[in-house]
Amino acid sequence: MRRLTGFAGVRVGEACLPGPKQKSPDLASLLSINVGGAPGAWRLLEENCSEALVICLQEINMKPDEWTAYLRMVNKMGYNGFYQPGPSSSDKWGNSRTIGGTAMLIHRTLSHKFAWSQSHLGVQSVGVWIHGKLILNIYSPPGHDAVAAQLLGQWWATNKLDSVQWVVVGDFNADPEVSSAARFLTLQKGCLLGNPEIGSRWDSSKFIDWGMCSSPEVASFEGHHDHVSISDHKGFWVHVHQISCSSIRGRLKPAPSWIKPSWLDSCEWVELLEHSWTKIRTTPTHATWEKSMHRPSDSVDSVDVQIEWNLFIKNLNQCFIGAYENLMLQPGLSDDHIHELAQRLKKPGRRAKGAIATFQWFQDACCRRGHPNPGEKIRKLRRSLARLFEVRRLVRQNIRPPENLLQKLWPTTHELLSLDQLLCLAQDGITDVQRNPLKRPIVGTLDCMNGKVRINDPTLKGLASWVKRKTSAVASATVHYMGREASQPQEVNSLIHQYWTDLWRRSDIDVGHMANKLAMDFGPTQEHEWQPLTLNELWTACRNAKGAMGPDGYSGSELKHMPLGAIGDFRRCSLRWWETSYLPKQFMQSRQINIHKPHKIVNGKAEVSDLRPLSVLSCFWRVYSSAWATNSQLAYWANLYFDERVAHGKGTTVQKSWRHAFRTNMPPEEDT
Amino acid sequence: MNPKITAQMMRQLQLAPSLADLLERVWGSQNRFLEFDSVVHHDTLASHCSMPQGDPLSPFCLALWASAGLRHVDAAATNTAPALTLCYMDDRSMWSSSLDAIIERVNIWSAWSDFLKVKTKPKLSLSMSGIVFPFKTYIPIGVKMKLLFWVCPLPPNDGI
Numbered sequence: 163m164r165r166l167t168g169f170a171g172v173r174v175g176e177a178c179l180p181g182p183k184q185k186s187p188d189l190a191s192l193l194s195i196n197v198g199g200a201p202g203a204w205r206l207l208e209e210n211c212s213e214a215l216v217i218c219l220q221e222i223n224m225k226p227d228e229w230t231a232y233l234r235m236v237n238k239m240g241y242n243g244f245y246q247p248g249p250s251s252s253d254k255w256g257n258s259r260t261i262g263g264t265a266m267l268i269h270r271t272l273s274h275k276f277a278w279s280q281s282h283l284g285v286q287s288v289g290v291w292i293h294g295k296l297i298l299n300i301y302s303p304p305g306h307d308a309v310a311a312q313l314l315g316q317w318w319a320t321n322k323l324d325s326v327q328w329v330v331v332g333d334f335n336a337d338p339e340v341s342s343a344a345r346f347l348t349l350q351k352g353c354l355l356g357n358p359e360i361g362s363r364w365d366s367s368k369f370i371d372w373g374m375c376s377s378p379e380v381a382s383f384e385g386h387h388d389h390v391s392i393s394d395h396k397g398f399w400v401h402v403h404q405i406s407c408s409s410i411r412g413r414l415k416p417a418p419s420w421i422k423p424s425w426l427d428s429c430e431w432v433e434l435l436e437h438s439w440t441k442i443r444t445t446p447t448h449a450t451w452e453k454s455m456h457r458p459s460d461s462v463d464s465v466d467v468q469i470e471w472n473l474f475i476k477n478l479n480q481c482f483i484g485a486y487e488n489l490m491l492q493p494g495l496s497d498d499h500i501h502e503l504a505q506r507l508k509k510p511g512r513r514a515k516g517a518i519a520t521f522q523w524f525q526d527a528c529c530r531r532g533h534p535n536p537g538e539k540i541r542k543l544r545r546s547l548a549r550l551f552e553v554r555r556l557v558r559q560n561i562r563p564p565e566n567l568l569q570k571l572w573p574t575t576h577e578l579l580s581l582d583q584l585l586c587l588a589q590d591g592i593t594d595v596q597r598n599p600l601k602r603p604i605v606g607t608l609d610c611m612n613g614k615v616r617i618n619d620p621t622l623k624g625l626a627s628w629v630k631r632k633t634s635a636v637a638s639a640t641v642h643y644m645g646r647e648a649s650q651p652q653e654v655n656s657l658i659h660q661y662w663t664d665l666w667r668r669s670d671i672d673v674g675h676m677a678n679k680l681a682m683d684f685g686p687t688q689e690h691e692w693q694p695l696t697l698n699e700l701w702t703a704c705r706n707a708k709g710a711m712g713p714d715g716y717s718g719s720e721l722k723h724m725p726l727g728a729i730g731d732f733r734r735c736s737l738r739w740w741e742t743s744y745l746p747k748q749f750m751q752s753r754q755i756n757i758h759k760p761h762k763i764v765n766g767k768a769e770v771s772d773l774r775p776l777s778v779l780s781c782f783w784r785v786y787s788s789a790w791a792t793n794s795q796l797a798y799w800a801n802l803y804f805d806e807r808v809a810h811g812k813g814t815t816v817q818k819s820w821r822h823a824f825r826t827n828m829p830p831e832e833d834t
Numbered sequence: 835m836n837p838k839i840t841a842q843m844m845r846q847l848q849l850a851p852s853l854a855d856l857l858e859r860v861w862g863s864q865n866r867f868l869e870f871d872s873v874v875h876h877d878t879l880a881s882h883c884s885m886p887q888g889d890p891l892s893p894f895c896l897a898l899w900a901s902a903g904l905r906h907v908d909a910a911a912t913n914t915a916p917a918l919t920l921c922y923m924d925d926r927s928m929w930s931s932s933l934d935a936i937i938e939r940v941n942i943w944s945a946w947s948d949f950l951k952v953k954t955k956p957k958l959s960l961s962m963s964g965i966v967f968p969f970k971t972y973i974p975i976g977v978k979m980k981l982l983f984w985v986c987p988l989p990p991n992d993g994i
Contacts, residue, residue, distance in 0.1 A: 270871075412874040414867060519867065521876055655868045655875035666883050676950055677842035683902035683909075683946075684847060692850045713867055743855040750859070752886060754866040754879065773870075777886040783860060788890040790853060796894065799849060805901035808921040 190272060190292065190405040193387060194218040194299070194331035195397030196371060200228055202393040203265075207235055209390055214399075215407060216292065217241070217267040218299035220333040223248070225260050241267040242649060244766070246279035246288040248301070264288045264301045264332070271407045271526075273650050276640060276766060278321060283309045287317065287332075293405045295380065296323060300332035302343065310334060311342035318350065327380045329402055331355065331373030333395065338372055347374040355383040355400050362386070363395050371395055379403060411526045412652065414519045414753070417715030418509035420482040422723060423489065425499060431485075432723050438484035439725040442477050451477060455734055459741035467738055471746035474735055475516035475714075478728055482720075483507065511715075518747050519713035546571075547595055554588040557581050639763040643770040658756055661770040687803050694740040695789050700733045701726065703789035712780035713751040721781050736786055749783040835885045835952060837861035840895045847898075857895070861885055893923060899952070900926075907942045911935070 193214035197203045203222045211217055222245075224232060229245050236243045248262025264286040268274045277289035277296055285306050289298040298317065302310035314330070317323065330347060338344035338354055352374035356362070362371035375381040380403060387397035422431040442448055451473040454466065489495075490503050514520070524538050549571055556563045560581065568576035572587065579587065616624030640649045643657040704724050711717035724732070739745050755776045762772035779787075790796060841858035845851050862882050868875040885892050900921040907919065915932035917939060926943070930936045 412876050413872075414874055521867065521874060521878075523876070651871035651873035652875070654870045655873065658868050658870065659875055659877060659879055662879055662881070666881065671836060671839070671883075671951055673836065673838045673842055676836070676839045677846060680839065680843045680899065680902045680950070681846040683906040684843070684898065685905060687847045687849070689848045692852065694852075739856055740852050743852065743859065745856060745859050750863050751865050751867070751878075752888070753869055753874075755869045775887070777866065777888040779860075779886055779888055784888070784890060790850075791890040791894055796850070800894070800897070803847075803901075804897055805904045805921075807904055807919060808897045808900045809923070 188404055188406055190215040190402045190407065191384075192216040192218065192297070192329070192331065192381075192400040192402050193397055194220075194371065194373060194400065195387060195392060196220040196301070196333040196395040197222055198393035198395065199223045200232075203232060205392050207232075207239065209392070211239065211241065211267065212387065212390065215269045215272055216290075216297060216402065218297070218331050219265045219267070220262075220299065220301035222263045222265050223260055224263060224265075225258075229265075236267055240270050242270060242274070243267050244276050244279065244288050244290060246281055246286045248281060248286050249284060262286050262301050262303060264299045266290050266297070266299050268292065268649075269407070270650060271409055272405065273408070273653065275647050275649060278317070280313060280316065282313045282316065285309045285313050287313055289317065289321075292402070294327065295402065295405070296321065296326060296328040297402065298328060298330045298332075300330060300334065300343070302332070302334045302336070304335045307334065307336040307342050311346045314343055314346050323350070327376045329355070329373060329375045329381045329400065331398075331400060333371050335370050337369050338374075344372075344374065350376070352376065353378050355381060356398060357383065357386070360386060362398065364391065365394070371398060373398075373400055375400075408650070408652070409526045410523050412521060412523055412655075414713055414715075415511060415514040415522050417511040417515035417517075418506065419711075419717070419720070420486070420506065420515075421717075421719050423486075423499070423502060423506075428723060432725065434485045434489060435481060435723055436725040436727070438481045438488060439727040441484055442481050443727065445477070445480070447473060447480070448477050451731070455738070459738060462738065462742055462744070464744040467742060467744040468746050470738060471735055471748070472517070474728075474731055477731070478724070479512060479515050481725065481728060483512070515715045516748070517714060519715075519751050543595060547592065550588045550591045550595070553584055554592065557585045557588065639758060639766050639768040641768055641770055641773070647767075654756075657770050658773065685803070687799075690795070690799060692795060694737055695733065695786070695793065697730060697733050699789045699793060700736070700785070701729050703785045703792070704729050704732075706788070707781060707785050709781065709784065710753075710778050712748075712778055712782075712784070713753055714748045714780050714782070716781045718781055718784075721785055732782070748780050751780065753778040835896070835899060836883045837885055838883075839950075840885065840898065843898060843902075844895075849898075857891065861889070896923060897921075899950075903943065903946055906946050907939050910942045911939055913938045 191214050193212055193216070195206070195218070197206060197219050198221055200223055203219055203224070206212065206217070206219070224245070224247065226247065229243075229247070233243045233245075243265060245265040246263060247260050250258050250260050252258050262284065264279075266288050268290055272292055274293075275291040277291050277298075279288040280286070283306070285300065285302045287298060287300045289296055291297075300310060300313070330352070334341055334343050336343070338356070338358070344352075344354075353376075354372065354374055356369065356372035358369045358372075360369070361367035362369055373381075373383075382401050382403070384399035384401050387399060422428065426434075451470065454470050454473065457466070486503050486507050490500065490507075495503075525541070526538070549567060552567065553563045553571065562581065563584070565576065568579070568584070571591070572579065617628050619625070640647050641654045641657055642648075643661050646657060648654045648657050705722055707721040708718035755778065756773040757776065758768055759772055759774050762768055837858055841854040841862075844854035844857075861884075864881040864886065866879040866881050868877075868879055885895060904919055904921065911917070913932060913935040915930055915935040917928065917930035917932070917935045919926060919928045919939065921927075928936050928939055930939075
C-alpha cells in the first residue's frame, strides 16, 4: 500500500482530531420556491427541505389547520415556521379554500426573530430577521404587481428599512424589467438576485421568480434548483452572507443506560444482578466502603459522606457491568442478543454514571447545504477508525502500540492481548466499522419496540398519551422577557435563567417569623419518636421506582432492578445522612426542563413566566423521598394533624370530604 | 415556597427533624441545569427558595402549608354563612351559599398568601370571583382546577 501524504516517521500518541478539519462557512443557504399548493410543500419536506437553512415558500394554499399539521412536521425536522395565509374563497360546492400564502422555514441553528407579516389585496408577505438582516418573502399573483410595490412600501415605512441590510425574494409574476416592485426595490439601491436569461419555470422562459438584496455583499445568486422538480416552478438558491450557523449545543455529560436486556424478564435480570452483587462484595472497593461505613457518625463530615456515596455508586456500576458480562458468557444467546449486550457495554461515559453531573459542549450534526458539519457521531466513528488503523500499522511493524491507545479501544482486556490478537481485533474492528458505519443501533430499535408495547397496553394509558401527543397543538414559539426575544434554545435558556434569577433575587424574607406564623396557624402537635427508613420501605420504593433520569444519569428503570444487597448498602448510606444531615452533592443537582404551555402561546409568542418548569432530581433521592412519602410514621402523623380538607396524595381523607360535599349539595336527580 | 421556612416549620411541629434537615439541604441548595428543547444551559441556576415540583415529598409539605392556611382562614372569617374550602395540591375550591362569605375567605387567603410570599394568580381570582356555575358544569373529582368559587345552597346543620 502506497502512502498518499505525510512522512513515514514514528508517530507519538494519537492524532487529537482525526479526520479533516471542517469549518462552517459564514453564510446561509436560502431556497425560494413557489410550491404551487400544499402537495408541493409536503413534497419539499420529503426532499429533506433540500438541505436549505432558510426556505421561502410561495403559494402554499394551506388552511390554518393544514398549516398546523405542516408546522408539526417542520418542527420535527428542526425548523421554525412562519406563515401568512392568503385570502379565502369558496368554490362552486361551497367549500372554502385559501388562495396564495407565503411561509418561511428557518433552521433552529440560525438565530432569528419574526419581523412582520401582511396580506394586502391578494399579495402576501412574511419577514424574518436573521443576524440583523431582514429576509422578506413575497407572493404576488398575476396582475398584482402594483399591489406588491405598495406592500413593499408598507414594509419600508413600518420597519424603517433604509439603513438595514435586506433580502427580498419571491414569486412576483412579473419580469424585473417591467415590474413596479422591482422598480421600488431598485430605488432602495437593490441588486438583482437571479439570472434573467433562464426561465424560472420548467416549461417557460419567463423570468418571474427573483429576488433583490440591499448590496452585493449581503447575498448572492447561486443558481436554480433544477435537479428536483417540486412544482411547475424551479425555485432558486441564494447565499446570504455573514450569517453563522451555530451547531454547538450544551448537554450534561452522557452516561450509559443499564436497563434490562430485552429478552429477560424482571426476575431473571434481578437474579443476574444479585449474582453479580455477590462478586462485588468481595472486591477491594466494597471493602473500602465497608471500612468507611464502620466509622462512627460523629467523626464523619460532608467529604466522607460524598466519598461513601461515590464508592457505593462505583460498586453499583460495576454490578451492572458484571451482570452484562456474565450474561454474554451464557451459552445459547443469539447474535442479536450478543450485539445488544456489546452495544450496552461499549457505551462511553461510565465514569459519569451516578457521578456529580457536569456540563459539556458538543457539536451537533447540521446536515444543511453549505454546512457539512458531520456531528459528534461521525467524528467518533472517524476517531475509532483512526485508532484501529494506528494499532494495525504498529502491530504490522512488530511494535506494541502505546498502552493508553489500547486502553481506549479495549478498556478491560488490553493488557492481556498479544500482538497477533491485537492485529486480529484491529482488523475485525475496521471491517465492522466500515461494513455499515451508520447502522441504526439496536438499542434505538428496542426503544421503538418498547414504545409500541406501551401503546398496546390494555389499560389504554399508553395509547391515550400517544393520541394526546399526536393531537396536541404545536408548542413552538419565540420566548419573551423584559423586551428581549429568543428563538434559539440556547438564547431561551438565557432568558429563563435571567427570569428565575430576577424572581428569586426579590424574595427577601424573615424565615423565623414566617415559620412561627405557619406553625401557629397549623396548631399544636405532640412530640413523636421518629425512626429512619426500614430496609423493607426502601426496597418497596426501589421496586416502584420510575421516571426520567436525574442529572446523575440513573433512571427509575435501572433502580427498580437493584439487587437486595445494593439496596441494603443504599439504606446504610441513608442512615448516615439521617445521623449527620450531610448529603452527597448529586442530590443537590436537578434538571429543570422547560416546556411550552400550548394554550399560553399567542401569535407565536410566549412569555418566560408561561413556560412550565419540570424539575427532575436524582433518582436515588426520589426513591428515598418516595419511601418517606409512603412511610407509616408520616401517614400516621398526617392523619392526626392534617386538616381533612387538604389532599396530598392517594387515599387521603379529603377524597371523602369531596364525596361528602357532592352528595350533600347535589340535587337528587343529579346524584347518579 | 421557601424550603427553609418549611424545614423550620417541620422542626417547630416536631415533625421528623432529621428529615427536615435533609429536605432543607436538598431543596435549599439546588443547582439546576436548565433545559429547553433538549439543550442544556451552560450556567446552572442556583435555587435556594423554591420547593422542587418533582420531589415526592413536595405534596406532603404543600399540605402542611395548606392546612395552616385553611385553619387561619377559618379562624379569621367573620361571616357566619356556611362555607366549605377544599384543597387539592395547589388548587383551592370554595363553596358557600353566600357570595359575601366566599369573597371574605378569598380576601383572607390572599392576605395570608401575601404575608408568606406565596405566589398566587390574582388574575384568576378576580375573573372567577362571584361567578355562579350551574350544577351540570361542575368538574368531577381529580380533574385539575385552580381557584373555583361555588355559590350554592348548603343544607342546614351541615356541620361545616
